[in-house]
Amino acid sequence: MAATPNTGQIAQPVFIEGRRITVLYGSETGNGEDIAIELSQMAERLHFQVAVDDMDSFKLSDLLQSSLAIFVTSTTGQGDMPKNTAKFWRNLRREKLSGTNCLGALKFAIFGLGDSSYPKFNWAARKLRVRLLQLGASEFVRAGEGDERHENGIDSAYLPWHQELKSALFAGYPLPDGVEPIPDDAQPPPKYTLELAPTMADPADHSVSVDTASQALLTEDERVFLASRTKSAVLTHTDLPRSTAEQLAKDRDRLLTSFPAVIAREDDLWEQQTSRRADCLDKDNIITDYPEKYRLLSPKPVFQQSPYEDLLSIPNSSIGTLVANRRVTPVGHWQDVRLLTFDVQCDKELFAECSAGCTLIVYPKNFPKDVQELITMMGWEQVADHIIDLNTNQRKSSYPKHLYFDGACATLRKLLLNNLDITSIPKRAFIKYLVHLTREPNEIERLKELTALGNEQEFYDYTSRPRRTIIELLCDFPGVKIPYDRVLDLFPVIRGREFSICNGGKSLYDAGDYQTRIQLLVALVEYKTIIRKPRQGLCSRYIKHLATGSHLSLSLKQPSGNLLGTDQQRCKRPLIAIATGTGIAPIRALVHDRMLYGNPGPTVLFFGCRNEAADYYFWQEWKQIPNMEVYPAFSRDKNMIFEKEVGPPVWPVPDAMDAVLGLGPDLDAGKNYVQHHIRRNAKRVGELMRQKPIVCICGNSGRMPASVRKALLDALVISGVVRDEAEANKWFDDRENLTFWQETW
Numbered sequence: 001m002a003a004t005p006n007t008g009q010i011a012q013p014v015f016i017e018g019r020r021i022t023v024l025y026g027s028e029t030g031n032g033e034d035i036a037i038e039l040s041q042m043a044e045r046l047h048f049q050v051a052v053d054d055m056d057s058f059k060l061s062d063l064l065q066s067s068l069a070i071f072v073t074s075t076t077g078q079g080d081m082p083k084n085t086a087k088f089w090r091n092l093r094r095e096k097l098s099g100t101n102c103l104g105a106l107k108f109a110i111f112g113l114g115d116s117s118y119p120k121f122n123w124a125a126r127k128l129r130v131r132l133l134q135l136g137a138s139e140f141v142r143a144g145e146g147d148e149r150h151e152n153g154i155d156s157a158y159l160p161w162h163q164e165l166k167s168a169l170f171a172g173y174p175l176p177d178g179v180e181p182i183p184d185d186a187q188p189p190p191k192y193t194l195e196l197a198p199t200m201a202d203p204a205d206h207s208v209s210v211d212t213a214s215q216a217l218l219t220e221d222e223r224v225f226l227a228s229r230t231k232s233a234v235l236t237h238t239d240l241p242r243s244t245a246e247q248l249a250k251d252r253d254r255l256l257t258s259f260p261a262v263i264a265r266e267d268d269l270w271e272q273q274t275s276r277r278a279d280c281l282d283k284d285n286i287i288t289d290y291p292e293k294y295r296l297l298s299p300k301p302v303f304q305q306s307p308y309e310d311l312l313s314i315p316n317s318s319i320g321t322l323v324a325n326r327r328v329t330p331v332g333h334w335q336d337v338r339l340l341t342f343d344v345q346c347d348k349e350l351f352a353e354c355s356a357g358c359t360l361i362v363y364p365k366n367f368p369k370d371v372q373e374l375i376t377m378m379g380w381e382q383v384a385d386h387i388i389d390l391n392t393n394q395r396k397s398s399y400p401k402h403l404y405f406d407g408a409c410a411t412l413r414k415l416l417l418n419n420l421d422i423t424s425i426p427k428r429a430f431i432k433y434l435v436h437l438t439r440e441p442n443e444i445e446r447l448k449e450l451t452a453l454g455n456e457q458e459f460y461d462y463t464s465r466p467r468r469t470i471i472e473l474l475c476d477f478p479g480v481k482i483p484y485d486r487v488l489d490l491f492p493v494i495r496g497r498e499f500s501i502c503n504g505g506k507s508l509y510d511a512g513d514y515q516t517r518i519q520l521l522v523a524l525v526e527y528k529t530i531i532r533k534p535r536q537g538l539c540s541r542y543i544k545h546l547a548t549g550s551h552l553s554l555s556l557k558q559p560s561g562n563l564l565g566t567d568q569q570r571c572k573r574p575l576i577a578i579a580t581g582t583g584i585a586p587i588r589a590l591v592h593d594r595m596l597y598g599n600p601g602p603t604v605l606f607f608g609c610r611n612e613a614a615d616y617y618f619w620q621e622w623k624q625i626p627n628m629e630v631y632p633a634f635s636r637d638k639n640m641i642f643e644k645e646v647g648p649p650v651w652p653v654p655d656a657m658d659a660v661l662g663l664g665p666d667l668d669a670g671k672n673y674v675q676h677h678i679r680r681n682a683k684r685v686g687e688l689m690r691q692k693p694i695v696c697i698c699g700n701s702g703r704m705p706a707s708v709r710k711a712l713l714d715a716l717v718i719s720g721v722v723r724d725e726a727e728a729n730k731w732f733d734d735r736e737n738l739t740f741w742q743e744t745w
Contacts, residue, residue: 011186014047014179021169022066023052026073026085026124030495032113033401035158036072038429042162043070045182046169054401055088067105068140068173070165073128074113079120081127083557092131101136108137109165111144113154117701117744119709121147141168149702152460155428159456185448187436192400192488194412197387310418312363312404312553314496318346320554322546323517333614336524337582338543339502343515344554356504356590357559357743360518361496363404363552364542370423371416374471380484384413402493404553412484420491423469423538428459430470433490440479447477467535497539498557500698500743502585504592518554521585521617571597573739574693576685578674578708580608583699584617586743590696591625603628604681604688608674608699610636629684631677674704675711679718686719694739701744 021043025036033054040052051058055073063069076082081089110132112125122145129143144161146154175181182188311319324341342360375384388410399405403419416422428451435447450459462468470491474480482490503519510517524544525537536544546552571594577587584607594600605628609615612634622630678685697708713728722728731737 010189011045011182012189013044013049013182015049016047016176016179019048019173020066020068021048021050022058022063022069023050024055024058024063024069024071024088025052026055026071026082026088028074028076028082030402030492031154032072032074032082034427034429034492035111035113035154036070038427039070039072039162039165041188041429042166043169044188045184045186046166046173047175047179047181048169048173055085057084058088060088060091063106064102067107069106069108071108071110071125071128071132072113073110073124075115075118075120075122075124079118079123079127081124085124089128092128092135097135103132104136106132106137107140108132109139109141109143109168111146111158111161113146114148115701116147116149117703117705118742119705121145140172141165152456153464155456155460159453163453184432185435187433190486190489194485194487195389196383197389310365310414311551312418313406314363314404314553314555317553317555318344320344320518320552322548322550322552325543325546325548328521328615328617330614333611335615336526336544337615337617338520338522338524340520340522340543340546342518342520342554344518345515356501356586356593357741358501358589359498359557359559360501360520361498361555361557362520362539362543363496363554364494364539366417366420366422366494366538367541368417370471371413374416374422374474375413377471377474377478378482378484380412383484385411388412388415400488400493402495403488412487415487419494420487421494421538422471422491424492425463425467426470426473427492430490431459431473434477434480434482437482438477438479440477443477443479494538496555500586500589502588504589505594505596507592521582521588523582570694570739572601574601574688574691575603575696576606576688576693577603577696578606578678578698579696580674580699580704581615582617583743586698587696588618588621591628595625599626601627601691602688604684605630606633606674606677607631608633608635608704610634612637631674631681633672633674633677635672637672673707675707678708678711679714682715682718685712685715686721689716689719689721689738692736692738694741697742697744699744705742705744 023036023040023043025032027033027036036052040050043050055071073085074082110125110129112122114122114125125143125145129139133139141164142161144157144164146157148154150156170181320342321344322340323343324339326339326341327336328339329335329337375381405415405419431447432451435444438444438447449455450462463473474482499520499522501518502521503517508516508518522540522543524540525535526540527535575590575594577590579587587605591603594603603625605622607616607630609617609632612632616632616634619630619632622628695712697705709732713725713732716722716728716731717724722731732740
């Protein structure tokens with residue numbers, strides 16, 4: 001068992017009648033949920049009774065009865081509400097509520113998470129705020145808006161707003177005499193706890209024998225094992241026979257699948273069923289079982305391989321088989337980009353609407369090596385492989401959202417492998433909690449320094465800038481010992497990663513009648529930071545080592561709005577597509593969909609990448625698409641072509657318009673981006689703009705979207721569609737003139 005640190009006394013909130021608050025969130029990636037949980041913990045320290053949930057899990061009728069609420073929501077797509085707010089938002093917008101002042105008794109605060117590179121920055125939070133005010137609710141603290149583009153991230157806006165909210169709650173809802181807020185250095189009560197299953201726990205009564213109820217809790221292997229022990233009990237010299245639970249706890253190692261006797265029994269059963277020896281060779285001396293175990297010099301230790309065999313029980317998911325995992329960039333290229341092909345088992349109705357804009361959700365897993373490192377570091381060896389029960393302080397069989405597991409055989413190790421993100425960047429709340437889990441004065445002082453108000457830059461430099469993981473942080477603080485039963489309170493849940501589907505049309509049905517073939521174009525996240533250690537994203541590492549033939553659970557997510565469509569009328573409209581890097585994936589799916597209706601309207605693609613020889617994705621296909629024009633922009637080919645020795649390319653002499661727009665100096669500096677080609681082909685762009693086109697921008701969410709928009713506005717002016725930039729802005733934002741879709745990340 002892990003040594004119990006000096007955790008201090010757990011502080012329980014005082015129950016005060018009528019002191020309630022509701023915290024509701026809308027979140028796509030989990031950031032909004034994390035903030036909502038942190039705000040709920042702050043409210044609990046002020047002795048509020050807190051209900052925290054996503055908006056769709058909270059009835060509007062309950063909100064009508066609330067007097068105090070905090071909303072946290074991100075913005076997705078084209079200024080849309082997150083998926084887990086759709087039902088709540090629809091109910092809030094019901095026409096019969098308008099003008100009723102039905103929320104007149106509600107006071108609220110709202111914080112939005114957004115990305116200022118999108119045109120509709122923090123649109124979801126702004127829409128929600130306006131609707132709440134329309135229905136009579138009132139704000140008790142100003143609205144906060146976080147920007148992921150800020151150099152210090154969301155914290156730059158969130159932390160000051162958090163303090164304002166805390167002060168407003170304390171001042172507006174004072175505590176009774178004699179009741180003080182729970183101090184920040186007091187340990188909060190756990191929300192979730194893990195307990196060993198009855199068959200593994202220490203028995204309360206050592207005289208209890210194996211009864212029918214106990215037998216019902218045992219697995220078949222455990223019953224067989226206990227029966228064999230009972231038969232040989234007469235040969236022992238034990239004066240006080242052990243109970244069932246004692247015997248299982250003492251001999252737990254013998255029940256593990258890795259125990260030699262278990263393997264021997266499996267081999268014996270195989271021999272009986274096949275009438276062959278388990279260690280025999282088949283014809284031509286080829287080993288019948290997996291040859292990796294017999295290699296003396298294995299290129300990769302077995303513990304580095306990810307546990308792909310466990311299928312997660314995810315609602316509304318389908319089983320997918322990895323057909324291909326092909327690298328599409330040269331080995332010498334700086335970025336490893338994979339084209340993944342899955343055959344997904346499902347009925348056609350589920351994937352009938354699989355079209356451009358849809359995403360496929362992949363659920364990554366941790367590597368056994370990392371899990372074992374954490375188990376050893378925390379001293380969990382004796383409990384890691386025991387069957388566990390999951391309970392909460394509120395109600396039985398309630399778990400954190402997005403925690404998918406097989407409750408019948410859940411162990412701490414399996415939770416760590418499949419469900420808990422132990423390699424993510426530690427959150428502020430995580431580090432604050434660790435203060436209670438170490439006895440070392442130096443560690444306590446350092447942990448408090450990292451999370452102290454005013455030290456936001458130091459916290460960012462220690463965590464986010466080097467992309468330090470939770471495991472690495474725990475290595476820096478060896479005195480921290482987390483009790484195994486608190487892992488659900490501390491570690492974030494692994495969330496599925498969304499990837500734009502990059503094929504469509506007829507290619508979706510290449511796998512057969514009962515399967516859908518889906519392709520993803522994935523750039524693996526691999527880099528080095530200031531601590532000089534290679535970084536890999538959890539899902540990138542998982543995908544990189546995902547073997548062909550692996551089975552995994554996959555979910556399909558529809559786009560937030562039917563902006564693109566695949567009906568024949570829309571497919572006859574022109575398409576102006578601007579994509580950079582792997583942003584070409586949803587564009588390719590859209591092009592495939594448009595091909596379903598015969599001869600589609602004209603398609604113009606401006607595609608930006610670094611090198612023609614390295615990352616000009618799907619260039620062979622574009623030649624086969626009728627009525628399609630492609631203008632590639634290779635931003636680095638002036639200086640480098642992979643595995644080729646060439647001289648500098650010959651650029652066209654800038655014409656007068658290039659000089660006016662300032663393109664000449666850019667080209668001289670080696671820059672060649674999609675916005676240059678949009679301006680250079682302004683006449684063609686303007687011609688299509690007059691035909692009410694579909695305009696798509698896909699790729700990196702940095703400066704690219706703003707630069708492309710500016711280039712499109714310039715093209716409107718240059719081509720004579722409008723007279724000046726002000727008119728161009730108005731024309732571009734009028735959705736009667738075009739259908740606009742931006743998908744950036």
